[in-house]
Amino acid sequence: MKSEFILAINELCTERQLSRDVILEAIEAALVSAYRRDHGGDVTAHIDPETGQAHVYSTMTVVEKVQDPATEIALADARRLDPDAVIGGSVTVEVTPKDFGRIAAQTAKQVIVQRIREAERNALYQEFEDRKHEICSATVQSIGPHGVTLSLGRGEAVMPVAEQIRGERLRPHSRIRVYVVGVKDTPRGPEIIVSRAHKDMLKRLLELEVPEIFNGQVEIKGIAREAGSRSKVAVAATQPGIDPVGCCVGMRGMRIQSIVNELAGERIDVIEWSPDAATFIANALSPAKVLNVVLEEREDGRTATVIVPDRQLSLAIGKEGQNARLAARLTGWRIDIKPASTAAVEAFGALSEEVLESDESLLRAAEALLLGQDPLKPEGEEAEPGEEPPQAEADARAGGGS
Template identity: 45%
Template sequence: MEGMAITRTDMLSVADTVAREKSIDREHVLEAMEQAIQKAGRSKYGHEHDIRATIDRRTGEISLARYIEVVDEIENEVTQMTLGEALSEKPDAKVGDFIVDELPPIEFGRIAAQTAKQVIVQKVREAERERQYEEFKDRVGEIVNGVVKRVEFGNVTLDLGRAEAVLRRDEIIPREHFKRGDRVRAYIYDVRREQRGPQIFLSRTHPQFMAKLFAQEVPEIYDGVIEIKKVARDPGSRAKIGVISQDSSIDPVGACVGMRGSRVQAVVTELQGEKIDIIPWSPEDATFTVNALAPAEVSKIVMDEESGKMEVVVPDDQLSLAIGRRGQNVRLASILTGWDIDIMTEEEESQKRQAEFNERSERFMEALDVDDVIARLLVTEGFTSVEEVGYVPVDELASIEGFDESVAEELRARARTFLETEAERLDTRRKELGVEDALAGLAGLTPAMLVALGEAEVKSIDDFADLAADELTDKEDGILKSFPIGEQEASDLIMDARVAAGWFSQEELDAMRAEAAAAAEAEAAEAAAEAAAAEGAEEA
């Protein structure tokens, strides 16, 4: 290529070949070539010059020119000139125009050719990466087939044909090993634009990988007649999927299992023998939980919606079956239902209820100074706290068998006296611990909570504002774990404390909350629109 000018036809044919081989737009290749010629031109005539190259898209004609801008005041003498100077060269010139000096076609020397090649290769690579990103960014949620290109430290790089993808070690099913040349099926869970090009992340442990495999094996799922509502997996070991049929004449479980288990077996084989429980989904949480814990039988369910906990009572001989090996069955059922499930036998439940009954009775006996008969009557009628007795309407207490209005009034008075005394005791303890009045004045914190905070060295409004919600509500070591306070409520309290501490104003907090609410609403509307569109497409 030394000392030779590239011919016109060469330029267009090279551009066409590269565009075809790399599956990118011919225009991108020609732009890269223009930049390469431009760079070579600047190397020859001086980098300070504004030299531009153009390739005629029809003829392949290369033109090289130096551009000088017409300005009022010169800042760069090499690339700018005044209007007076410009008028001598171009009579109709005005500020903002460019004076264009044509330059002779460049002859590429070895160094210039090499530089040009580097520029073209770089630009083509960038265009190729952009093409890959555009192609795969909308394919998140699809299953793809690839060939193993290399394995490094357990991470697998797959060749998808038109791009490379990464299957990280923690996204591979345990005890699964791949070697170069193996064909692998995986689920695209993320596509990111990164410095080194688009990164396509694959997974074989993702719950949706199983859902998509079933969609490939079960035509009813692909057609939308059967829907997979929930998936919970212990990759390579066991999984549970909740399915529902839109057509009452089709059994969703039977359709997923297939003739002699052929459909489910195809999925099990792909997932290295992962056992799959197919469960009929129900909109009623209690029913769905009973189904999810199969094959164990359930005799009773007690739900606490505030804490999201569910106590499931099973016959004594069903306990180990319900819990499963290493707690697997109940753990997967918890993930599937979204409830924190606590399994207990009928005997344990009976003992727990009796212990709760006795504890509440003793609490009433102590607080209200009554005998065990009255205390037990209150517990039997559903009273759980002294606060309830102190502030319930009189007629509700008087309606209990054996009580009259005077007994009800006396019980309410004793309850309120106890609560006032207890509040004074807690307030004194709070002050002893050094919990500041500003924190005590925060709406939503009870005297008992303030004592718990003080014992945890949270004493000022700034200390409280500095906390995260889970530091208050964590089941293991949350400061307020023994109080009925949810994560959202804790988060609201902390934000109010930040306003009180002067971190931001109430108006800013209201704006943040309004923005968050609007974003949640928009997300819900978008999800509803997508669901409606998908339904419309299925009907079509």
Template identity: 45%
Template sequence: MNANLIEAIHGLIKIKKVDENVVYDALEMMLLTAYKKETGSNGKASVTLDRETGDYKIYAEKTVVETIDPENPEAINQITVEEAKKINPSYEAGDMLRIDVTPKNFGRVAAQTAKQVMIQKLREAERGSIYDEFSGREGDVITGTVKWSESRTIFVDLGRVEGILPYAEQIEGETFQTNDKIKCYVLEVRKTTKGPEIILSRTHPGLLKRLFELEVPEIYSGTVEIKNVVREAGSRSKIAVYAMDPNVDPVGACVGPKGQRVQNIVNELHDEKIDIVRWDEDPAIYIANALSPAKVISVSVWEEEKSSYVIVPDYQLSLAIGKAGQNARLAAKLTNWKIDIKSETQAKEEGFGQDEEMEDDDILGDIEAGGEEDQE
């Protein structure tokens, strides 16, 4: 044991990024295990290690007694007063005695045992370190490199560990090649017997939210707040934003100069369409905004049922509902309101939209759904 070993240990600590105390504790255990393997001793022993020079000592720990009973299981850890006084005349019964039993040379078997213990302890320490690092990143966005795939599961190199992108968390139709850079949402960090397991997602709404937080300084600083995000990953998303300061346009901040901010996110999500809508505490206005890019004539809301009746121009009906009902479905999820959409003609046939009806119902009003951005 010498300074070269200590230097190697410091390098190992830097590479593996584990606590140096864990490494030195493992080294001390390695020495103790090797000593017991070499000598066949089962008695109490301890190790002292100089972390500057690498010098070490192994001590057998003995209790001083008047006589030793061979039948006593603790006899191996005892020494008589007579023998103890040969070492130091001041020893008396009941004292603890440490005897230097450091072997001059360790044998090949002992060295191999020591190596195995050291490797195991370092592996455990590294796993613990990785888990601690990534468990705090659940809900965050992480960038990795596509390493390989198997059974439609993609394995992503995250540096010290591989992340797993299951097929269910992949965007339909999205493909990646080996060595492609990829941004993922850290869905879950699991502790397993084989080490930490990092589960990633490309479909979670949190990915879109975090991308906006990273791309839009006003969101990062808290000037603009994201109220809700809903996604049908790979197809269309809606995000509701709000600014406390009336002088700040939350939608414009998210769109960015010449639409560059939102376009960067659209590119990252491989052309997923994103509707950025203005959140409003008035549910009627919020629902109208959420139906972007459709224009809304009026919205009637019933608070107790959390339901609404929306009237749109005849030519806007298909746009408001969306392909296979997607736009209406996402708007309902975004607002957490049930939305019943009717054209002007349908509303009149059902008795809605008449002037007298509108006057009788104070929660029905004309609404201009301005301030939304649709990425077609």
């Protein structure tokens, strides 16, 4: 039958959510500390996990004549415990006192409390170390000039100003979801740093709201985020027949709207990733429509010149350049956006006067530009297979109408 001592230990373990072995080790260490304080010597302690009975053992050196009773034992006494004992050897002797006394009990209590606190700190640190880079629910405790203090249940977290969503107003006792950035082990206990502005916060929310992402049918290729304002997410399907953008947006936009509400109204653009850089850049500038993308790789970096209709220039650039900035961050290209009229003027300016000798050649060059062809191609040169020259196409249309 278990003693009241063991029952109290079990209750303590349940209340503090600690390992029973950790508690028993803490008590054994306390017993050793209390014994050494009064008697000294090389001792160990053991508590029977079934009965709760405590035993203290001392390792003593076998000598012919005892000078220090705390560390030495006579050969005759040693052979009563171990018939094979010899001088110079050692034997283990139980030295459990009948009563440790008031000072010993107080010392044991202090050590137990200290070890329990250390065990709680280590358990808390390990718990949130395992939850790092994940999303968890938190309750706002207080809001200060240097950050927000939140309760994570067993632990307390800090959300610095830099990790907050700009313009978001939090209220004490309100529940929010946060992203665990990291855990620091400090003398005061684990310091948990959380964020709502981290781009991986958006990634985890998408994994929670979109089953296709969680199951691996849709892959997130990249995220560019300006927390509280706007984000762009590039997604791709890993299986044929799946619309990656449609999966993320959901029926009537319900899936993406749930994430927008969680992030204080942050606008989220979901675009389809493409292995072709030009196509990916054109998609990244959504909702603006792109006419053409010219890629140029140089030693100082990669530049993409993007041609858009004049009326969509401001849409492509975005408010304070935000749309272009996020697209550049998402694709990894420096993006130079030009309206179609400016691009046409520059293209005509690049044509030499020798090529454009007459108004007729100028018209042919303009027509070639509109058809996406090379304006410098000689008139008599054969068209690519499957492509009709512009004049032949015009004659065919005229012949068909007659």
